[in-house]
Amino acid sequence: MTEQQRKVRKKKKLTPLGRFIVNLFLVALTAFVGAVIGYSVIGHGKPMDVLKPSMWMNLFSTIKDLLLSKEA
Numbered sequence: 001m002t003e004q005q006r007k008v009r010k011k012k013k014l015t016p017l018g019r020f021i022v023n024l025f026l027v028a029l030t031a032f033v034g035a036v037i038g039y040s041v042i043g044h045g046k047p048m049d050v051l052k053p054s055m056w057m058n059l060f061s062t063i064k065d066l067l068l069s070k071e072a
Contacts, residue, residue: 014022032050039055040047049055 035050036047039045039050
């Protein structure tokens with residue numbers, strides 16, 4: 001194998017920052033898909049209601065109320 005063929009076969013690798021950004025994107029995508037599936041299949045809601053801020057405010061207030069009621 002000649003030197004020129006070795007250069008052609010050399011694969012490009014991502015930098016650590018590039019890998020971090022790709023992993024961060026994949027985690028966010030997985031969380032979004034999980035929320036859509038969970039809300040629509042388990043919760044029997046409309047899939048795109050996950051994007052509404054009012055749904056998240058309701059969720060956080062419910063969790064806060066549950067946590068505060070256990071402390072008392």
